[in-house]
Amino acid sequence: MRQSNTWEIVDQYITECLIPYDSVLEEVLLANKQAGLPPIDVAPNQGKLLNIWVQMKQAKRVLEIGTLGGYSTIWMARALPADGHLVTLELEPRHAEVAQANFVHAGVDHRIELRVGNALDQLAKLEQENTEPFDLIFIDADKPNNPHYLKWALQFSRPGTVIIGDNVVRAGEVVDVHSTDPRIHGVRAFYDMLAAEPSIDATAIQTVGSKGYDGFAIGIVRG
Numbered sequence: 001m002r003q004s005n006t007w008e009i010v011d012q013y014i015t016e017c018l019i020p021y022d023s024v025l026e027e028v029l030l031a032n033k034q035a036g037l038p039p040i041d042v043a044p045n046q047g048k049l050l051n052i053w054v055q056m057k058q059a060k061r062v063l064e065i066g067t068l069g070g071y072s073t074i075w076m077a078r079a080l081p082a083d084g085h086l087v088t089l090e091l092e093p094r095h096a097e098v099a100q101a102n103f104v105h106a107g108v109d110h111r112i113e114l115r116v117g118n119a120l121d122q123l124a125k126l127e128q129e130n131t132e133p134f135d136l137i138f139i140d141a142d143k144p145n146n147p148h149y150l151k152w153a154l155q156f157s158r159p160g161t162v163i164i165g166d167n168v169v170r171a172g173e174v175v176d177v178h179s180t181d182p183r184i185h186g187v188r189a190f191y192d193m194l195a196a197e198p199s200i201d202a203t204a205i206q207t208v209g210s211k212g213y214d215g216f217a218i219g220i221v222r223g
Helices: 003-018 023-034 044-057 071-077 093-106 119-128 143-155 170-175 182-196
Strands: 061-065 085-090 112-116 136-139 162-166 200-209 212-221
Touching: 003 044, 003 200, 003 212, 023 071, 023 093, 044 071, 044 136, 044 162, 044 200, 061 071, 061 143, 071 085, 071 093, 071 136, 085 093, 085 119, 093 112, 119 143, 136 143, 143 162, 143 182, 162 200, 170 182, 170 212, 182 200, 182 212
Parallel strands: 061 085, 061 136, 085 112, 136 162
Antiparallel strands: 162 212, 200 212
């Protein structure tokens, strides 16, 4: 059996054991597929991990950079308290249209503010609006801009804010110093910033599963 097949089988086992079947989330994934969105949503066990992180942090305000069809957004929004608020940023209007319909279908649209357009522009607008700091920030957008997203994430943080970055291993390519892939350069610069920034304490973990070989970075802003 190929190693990747084993990863998928184990992911399926974990999901069947620990994550009850959820028709709404399955319908969200189907809607994304039917709309032609790229199949790059987090896996169910990763979505549940995001949900648990929101619960552990007891977050009331969440920022997500990169919505796609809103699958990960819904996982996090479900963990928010009644007065919680999640701001999510999506570049593509078609993706945002699908995501908004998914939010309504999942019954969490009242907790989610979906902003459409270039994420860096949207982040600048949030600054102009004097937005309050967030409790948890999930970065899962175009990797070349990861250093810029981290800079903004730190700006919208306070002591105790949790910052999570997805896709930070890239099938091991992150260690290739000679890579010409701008996504790899973006992720490596993201690591460099985490290492050099004294205001955040961070680590990263490698992950394998139905989404292949990748990883999460997670950090907490120091007091």
